[in-house]
Amino acid sequence: MPETELKKTPLNEVERELGGKMVDFGGWELPVQYSGILEEHQAVRERAGLFDVSHMGEVTVKGPDALSLLQRATCNDVSKLDDGRAQYNGLLYPTAGFVDDIWVGRRAENDYILVVNASNVEKDFEWLADLAKGLEVEVRNVSDDYVLLALQGPQSQRVLQTLTDADLPQLKYYRFTPAAVDGAAGMISRSGYTGEDGFEIFLPPGDGPRVFRKLIDAGVQPCGLGARDTLRLEARMALYGNDIDHTTTPLEADLGSIVKLEKGEFMGRDVLQRERAEGPKRKLVGFEMVDRGIARHGYPVVDGGEEIGVVTSGTHSPTLKKPIGLAYLPLGKSAPGTEFMVLIRGKETRARVVPTPFYKRPKS
Amino acid sequence: MTPEDNKYAKSHEYVHVEAGIGTIGITDYAQKELGDVVFVELPQVGTQLEAADELGSIESVKAVSELFAPVSGEVVEINETLAEKPELINTDPYGDGWMIRVRLSDPSELDDLMNAEEYEEYCETESH
Numbered sequence: 386m387p388e389t390e391l392k393k394t395p396l397n398e399v400e401r402e403l404g405g406k407m408v409d410f411g412g413w414e415l416p417v418q419y420s421g422i423l424e425e426h427q428a429v430r431e432r433a434g435l436f437d438v439s440h441m442g443e444v445t446v447k448g449p450d451a452l453s454l455l456q457r458a459t460c461n462d463v464s465k466l467d468d469g470r471a472q473y474n475g476l477l478y479p480t481a482g483f484v485d486d487i488w489v490g491r492r493a494e495n496d497y498i499l500v501v502n503a504s505n506v507e508k509d510f511e512w513l514a515d516l517a518k519g520l521e522v523e524v525r526n527v528s529d530d531y532v533l534l535a536l537q538g539p540q541s542q543r544v545l546q547t548l549t550d551a552d553l554p555q556l557k558y559y560r561f562t563p564a565a566v567d568g569a570a571g572m573i574s575r576s577g578y579t580g581e582d583g584f585e586i587f588l589p590p591g592d593g594p595r596v597f598r599k600l601i602d603a604g605v606q607p608c609g610l611g612a613r614d615t616l617r618l619e620a621r622m623a624l625y626g627n628d629i630d631h632t633t634t635p636l637e638a639d640l641g642s643i644v645k646l647e648k649g650e651f652m653g654r655d656v657l658q659r660e661r662a663e664g665p666k667r668k669l670v671g672f673e674m675v676d677r678g679i680a681r682h683g684y685p686v687v688d689g690g691e692e693i694g695v696v697t698s699g700t701h702s703p704t705l706k707k708p709i710g711l712a713y714l715p716l717g718k719s720a721p722g723t724e725f726m727v728l729i730r731g732k733e734t735r736a737r738v739v740p741t742p743f744y745k746r747p748k749s
Numbered sequence: 750m751t752p753e754d755n756k757y758a759k760s761h762e763y764v765h766v767e768a769g770i771g772t773i774g775i776t777d778y779a780q781k782e783l784g785d786v787v788f789v790e791l792p793q794v795g796t797q798l799e800a801a802d803e804l805g806s807i808e809s810v811k812a813v814s815e816l817f818a819p820v821s822g823e824v825v826e827i828n829e830t831l832a833e834k835p836e837l838i839n840t841d842p843y844g845d846g847w848m849i850r851v852r853l854s855d856p857s858e859l860d861d862l863m864n865a866e867e868y869e870e871y872c873e874t875e876s877h
């Protein structure tokens with residue numbers, strides 16, 4: 386095998402020491418698992434798990450026109466944010482297809498930070514920088530300035546509180562605050578990609594390994610990309626490149642809650658207005674298997690020999706202990722209870738549309 | 750630890766032969782690569798397999814892999830326990846995690862397979 390130069394996060398060495406099984410993930414060397422996907426998954430659902438998500442990108446948007454740039458580039462209403470508040474949002478093309486799905490936080494007036502998918506950092510940055518031409522706004526790719534940790538699970542708050550004076554019980558979902566974490570000048574956000582309570586912790590790269598180790602020493606399970614995928618799928622969180630991409634709109638992906646037509650003009654608004662009035666042609670739905678098998682990404686959905694849709698994500702759900710997945714189906718065949726056929730290695734296999742999320746955490 | 754009394758295929762199945770019956774499963778290296786196994790699809794008793802035929806598939810949480818027959822023969826038994834406890838493939842691949850038993854139709858095919866030492870070397874080169 387030829388040696389390829391993989392990008393490494395500042396936590397690479399720690400991850401290897403902890404027994405991480407390293408893989409090439411879109412050009413980044415990251416652990417797919419440590420002790421095993423099922424064990425790591427369960428640790429997050431029941432206790433706490435720690436993920437290195439430093440491969441994700443950060444982009445800052447600053448200046449008098451910051452808000453108007455973001456309002457134009459995205460489908461959610463950025464004007465609803467006040468300082469320390471964040472939202473899930475879609476960066477869209479004029480076709481209403483996704484440039485990326487992103488986290489947007491307002492640090493101060495005219496000062497926003499975006500967290501973007503690793504594979505899209507350059508593309509997003511260039512897209513925004515291009516839209517910013519002629520505006521009074523500075524768009525910067527600051528991805529190298531941060532280690533990003535995701536501490537997820539019901540015990541996250543208790544564990545993190547031992548390393549910070551920030552008032553975590555007061556930090557609500559989708560809020561963030563600057564905070565000293567084990568003495569490092571960082572930022573803590575209550576958010577995540579697992580369906581559990583938890584935090585995303587932004588740290589200077591030099592402090593990342595020490596904080597990571599301290600959290601592991603406190604009993605937190607190190608978790609890899611494998612568990613991250615099963616956890617996010619149970620919570621029905623979309624994965625860019627699998628469930629959504631430049632060909633899919635937020636309404637097709639059933640992300641209507643981030644489409645704010647009333648906020649004024651933005652990229653893709655015409656398309657979304659039409660889809661909202663007439664219904665999108667297809668819809669991303671959750672499914673379970675009726676027959677045995679796991680329908681995975683890219684498997685076709687067929688009807689009478691004709692391809693009518695596609696599976697975008699599929700795995701064995703560790704919590705439900707059965708195969709689950711997401712698929713695009715024609716709108717008329719997307720109601721819960723509808724059965725359809727997936728082609729699994731040439732064999733027509735029955736699946737059924739079910740309501741999502743597959744997993745919702747118990748109210749505490 | 751790779752058992753000395755098995756033969757090994759490049760596709761990471763082993764066969765353990767006693768009295769003309771070969772017990773087939775996947776190796777410890779293979780189960781580690783796959784991660785948590787959640788189910789296996791195996792052929793029915795009576796199926797005639799040719800060496801290198803696809804005999805079934807194995808699904809782990811993260812991926813699916815095909816299984817190939819290391820030798821030719823008729824399937825005489827399948828491990829029914831795996832339907833309920835597929836994790837046996839992870840915890841005891843050479844023991845309770847076996848998959849099928851075949852009556853070898855051409856024992857000379859065993860000469861085409863690797864011994865334990867050769868297989869370990871092969872895995873070394875695969876993982877680099």
